Amino acid sequence: MNRHLTIAGVLWVVFTVLSLWGAMAMNPFPTVGAQEATLFDHAFRLMTYMGAPVFGFMMAALIYSVLHFRAKNTNAGAPTEDGPPIHGHGAIPKIWVGVTTALCLVVMIYPGLTGLAEIRADRSHDVEVKVTGSRWVWALEYPQGGFQADELVLPVGKRVKFDLTAPAGDVLHSFWVPAFRQKLTTLPGQMTYMYITPTQTGDGHSDAAFRVQCSELCGLLHSRMQLNVRVVEQAEYDKWVAEKVKK
Amino acid sequence: MAILLGLILAAVGFVIGTGATGLIRMSLGLPYWDTEMSWSLGYPIALLGWLAGVGGWKYWATEWFGGRPAISPTGVSRYFEFNNDHKVIGIQYGVTFVVLFLLSGLAAMLIRWELMQPGMQLFTENQYNSVMSFHGIGMIAVAVAILMGAFGNYVVPLMIGARDMAFPRVNALSYWLVPPVAVMLIIALALGGWDSGWTAYPPLSVLNNSGQVLFNLAVITFGVVSIISGINFIATIVYERAPGMTWGRLPIFVWGCLAGSMIAFFFTQGFAAALLMVLFDRVLGTSFFGATGGGSALLYQHAFWFYSHPAVYVMVLPAFGIILEVLSHMSRKPLYAYKYAVGAMLGIVALSGVVWAHHMFTSGMADYLHAPFLVLTEMISIPTGLIFLSAVGTIWAGRLWMRTPMLFALGFLFNFTIGGLTGIYLADVPTDLHLHDTYFVVAHFHYTIMGGEIFALFAALYYWFPKITGREFNETLGKVHFTLMFIGFQLIFIPMFQVGVQGMNRRVADYPEAYADTNYQLSLSGFLLGSSFLFFVVNMVVSWVRGRRAADNPWGAHTLEWQVSSPPPPHNFDEIPTIEEGAYEYGVPGARPHARLTGAADRA
Numbered sequence: 001m002n003r004h005l006t007i008a009g010v011l012w013v014v015f016t017v018l019s020l021w022g023a024m025a026m027n028p029f030p031t032v033g034a035q036e037a038t039l040f041d042h043a044f045r046l047m048t049y050m051g052a053p054v055f056g057f058m059m060a061a062l063i064y065s066v067l068h069f070r071a072k073n074t075n076a077g078a079p080t081e082d083g084p085p086i087h088g089h090g091a092i093p094k095i096w097v098g099v100t101t102a103l104c105l106v107v108m109i110y111p112g113l114t115g116l117a118e119i120r121a122d123r124s125h126d127v128e129v130k131v132t133g134s135r136w137v138w139a140l141e142y143p144q145g146g147f148q149a150d151e152l153v154l155p156v157g158k159r160v161k162f163d164l165t166a167p168a169g170d171v172l173h174s175f176w177v178p179a180f181r182q183k184l185t186t187l188p189g190q191m192t193y194m195y196i197t198p199t200q201t202g203d204g205h206s207d208a209a210f211r212v213q214c215s216e217l218c219g220l221l222h223s224r225m226q227l228n229v230r231v232v233e234q235a236e237y238d239k240w241v242a243e244k245v246k247k
Numbered sequence: 248m249a250i251l252l253g254l255i256l257a258a259v260g261f262v263i264g265t266g267a268t269g270l271i272r273m274s275l276g277l278p279y280w281d282t283e284m285s286w287s288l289g290y291p292i293a294l295l296g297w298l299a300g301v302g303g304w305k306y307w308a309t310e311w312f313g314g315r316p317a318i319s320p321t322g323v324s325r326y327f328e329f330n331n332d333h334k335v336i337g338i339q340y341g342v343t344f345v346v347l348f349l350l351s352g353l354a355a356m357l358i359r360w361e362l363m364q365p366g367m368q369l370f371t372e373n374q375y376n377s378v379m380s381f382h383g384i385g386m387i388a389v390a391v392a393i394l395m396g397a398f399g400n401y402v403v404p405l406m407i408g409a410r411d412m413a414f415p416r417v418n419a420l421s422y423w424l425v426p427p428v429a430v431m432l433i434i435a436l437a438l439g440g441w442d443s444g445w446t447a448y449p450p451l452s453v454l455n456n457s458g459q460v461l462f463n464l465a466v467i468t469f470g471v472v473s474i475i476s477g478i479n480f481i482a483t484i485v486y487e488r489a490p491g492m493t494w495g496r497l498p499i500f501v502w503g504c505l506a507g508s509m510i511a512f513f514f515t516q517g518f519a520a521a522l523l524m525v526l527f528d529r530v531l532g533t534s535f536f537g538a539t540g541g542g543s544a545l546l547y548q549h550a551f552w553f554y555s556h557p558a559v560y561v562m563v564l565p566a567f568g569i570i571l572e573v574l575s576h577m578s579r580k581p582l583y584a585y586k587y588a589v590g591a592m593l594g595i596v597a598l599s600g601v602v603w604a605h606h607m608f609t610s611g612m613a614d615y616l617h618a619p620f621l622v623l624t625e626m627i628s629i630p631t632g633l634i635f636l637s638a639v640g641t642i643w644a645g646r647l648w649m650r651t652p653m654l655f656a657l658g659f660l661f662n663f664t665i666g667g668l669t670g671i672y673l674a675d676v677p678t679d680l681h682l683h684d685t686y687f688v689v690a691h692f693h694y695t696i697m698g699g700e701i702f703a704l705f706a707a708l709y710y711w712f713p714k715i716t717g718r719e720f721n722e723t724l725g726k727v728h729f730t731l732m733f734i735g736f737q738l739i740f741i742p743m744f745q746v747g748v749q750g751m752n753r754r755v756a757d758y759p760e761a762y763a764d765t766n767y768q769l770s771l772s773g774f775l776l777g778s779s780f781l782f783f784v785v786n787m788v789v790s791w792v793r794g795r796r797a798a799d800n801p802w803g804a805h806t807l808e809w810q811v812s813s814p815p816p817p818h819n820f821d822e823i824p825t826i827e828e829g830a831y832e833y834g835v836p837g838a839r840p841h842a843r844l845t846g847a848a849d850r851a
Contacts (some may be wrong), residue, residue: 026744030749051668059661069642069643101629108622115678187544208759
């Protein structure tokens with residue numbers, strides 16, 4: 001039995017490495033466009049690192065069992081031989097509960113609760129944008145400049161507060177920019193708030209991560225409820241604002 | 248014949264219901280017909296007509312008026328009318344839901360066809376939304392009901408040594424409420440559909456097409472099915488166990504059904520109430536969910552998820568039971584850590600009711616609710632981990648019998664590991680804020696429900712097929728089905744995680760060019776997955792009609808259902824058996840047989 005455990009142990013390491021490699025190779029992250037996106041990518045990677053050994057363990061146990069504990073002549077008649085009578089009354093289940101509980105507590109606290117606290121920590125803002133989602137268009141208003149816009153333009157490095165809402169008679173929508181890794185529902189007749197800090201310039205025309213996408217099923221044209229996002233340098237932003245205000 | 252009578256009486260009931268509605272409306276000075284109100288009140292009367300017609304009167308209600316209930320026929324015709332035998336009902340459930348599964352699967356194929364390229368090809372946006380919604384609710388219905396409906400009904404009474412369920416007529420009633428649900432959903436689709444998904448979030452579900460009303464009526468009916476069969480399973484398992492079938496000897500599948508039934512019984516009311524409120528908003532002009540009338544859209548989501556999260560455990564707990572059952576019998580080893588597995592199931596029942604708001608992290612609900620629901624949701628991983636321990640401990644050092652049911656059971660373990668681990672990303676708020684409502688979620692729940700429960704369904708189908716039909720299935724076709732399904736499944740759902748993180752959101756008829764390549768690949772993989780079911784259908788139909796006669800106990804399993812003939816005799820046991828040992832004592836020196844049967848030849 002020890003030899004089985006040793007080989008399975010080696011397989012565990014192999015499958016852990018393989019699954020980590022697979023996850024790295026997939027590298028699914030869109031453009032990192034905001035401080036919040038860095039936080040997300042970090043938490044996501046961390047969970048992958050913690051999940052890989054668990055996945056590797058299951059695969060090692062599964063694949064080794066299938067290869068090695070397979071009965072012979074399984075297509076003919078009923079099985080004749082029984083396996084060893086292991087009931088699992090001993091210490092192993094208790095150790096298992098201990099380990100899974102510990103893992104669970106870790107994920108809960110970090111990156112879970114700490115990440116939550118971090119996202120909520122800074123409620124200051126430099127730029128404010130009022131976003132109204134109605135079937136099936138986004139309306140933007142920059143209250144500081146007193147103008148409306150038909151694309152979301154933000155200065156890089158400044159903290160932005162979004163005031164999200166929908167008209168009272170409308171349906172739910174959800175405001176999401178993949179590059180920022182945050183989304184929040186726009187509730188009819190109510191206000192919700194979202195904060196992000198863009199860290200990277202980008203334009204939705206060349207990068208799908210820079211788009212406002214409705215991400216709560218809202219009926220007919222839900223999939224087309226999009227808006228272009230441009231994150232630009234401060235100077236360009238100022239110019240854009242000046243033009244808007246003039247109109 | 249009974250079905251025809253049911254349809255006629257349903258039509259009569261509909262006319263009476265709508266007529267009464269119309270007369271009351273006219274007496275109030277309103278026009279006779281109001282589509283949604285007339286449907287809503289015509290439907291319940293039509294439903295009563297249907298139930299009376301398919302045999303509810305002949306076999307049951309006539310007693311209330313001094314009549315004598317008719318005797319059920321034998322032969323094939325008994326499957327097409329009200330029948331109290333749990334084995335007949337099991338087959339009725341099984342066949343109905345396999346058909347619904349294939350129909351909803353066909354919808355999935357159409358969805359993948361539409362999404363193969365950016366832009367609209369096959370559908371208009373409205374058609375897409377309707378087909379997507381139909382796929383959703385169809386599969387949810389299959390997932391909620393098929394394991395307990397088909398195998399719970401057929402196998403649980405046999406496993407516990409009972410002659411039937413505790414309430415056979417309630418059992419028959421629960422089945423005959425199902426066809427109207429399926430028919431109503433298909434009618435809704437034909438009448439222009441509804442575009443609010445299976446979740447039916449208001450205000451959209453209050454403002455959209457009238458197809459929504461049919462959806463609500465159908466799903467409320469389905470809720471009734473869940474609740475009454477939940478009660479029936481609980482009563483059966485608590486009161487109908489044979490002498491000696493102590494809680495510690497109960498087969499694990501029976502535990503899974505008990506746990507799932509408890510959830511169905513405790514929580515289904517939430518969904519039904521929420522949908523009824525939506526109906527009131529539409530038909531009676533109340534304003535539970537409309538902001539203009541002072542309502543709250545979030546209220547619905549709390550009521551809805553209060554059922555719909557526990558519902559995933561209604562799907563998965565019997566699946567856990569099936570998997571552990573198959574793994575133990577086909578590894579020829581005792582079920583590892585049996586008591587921990589039972590404890591885990593009950594732990595999941597307890598936790599299931601306090602995690603619902605993890606579906607609402609981006610809904611705009613109060614901030615203080617996020618942390619507690621994050622913590623409670625993560626805790627689910629502890630009991631789930633114990634199920635995995637039990638599974639791995641069972642196969643380790645066993646004599647693995649690599650037949651089709653075993654392959655599906657092992658496939659379940661692979662898939663559910665991925666499904667479980669990716670759930671952690673969604674339970675943690677910081678990652679969920681991006682992942683919510685993307686294809687990452689789609690991939691995650693397909694890994695748990697399809698890769699998990701539906702793989703368990705096929706394990707169960709192949710495992711109990713010889714018992715239920717008395718025929719052997721074709722092993723080669725079974726293995727081809729497994730191989731294509733397993734590979735197709737991985738190929739479609741692994742890249743979905745990727746495209747979801749990249750920024751493709753779910754429930755969309757169209758998507759940006761950037762995701763075109765992945766979607767093309769997803770569609771091809773989807774068609775491969777879809778093709779695997781052709782082998783399944785051919786195998787089932789041909790084997791059932793002309794397969795070789797199966798032995799009574801082809802798997803050499805210890806549990807009671809295998810100790811009677813295949814298929815079992817009408818009353819299961821000539822005399823109620825006595826249980827003398829656990830169900831999984833494979834290779835245990837000096838273990839007695841699980842059960843002692845008298846009357847018939849003692850096969851144990």
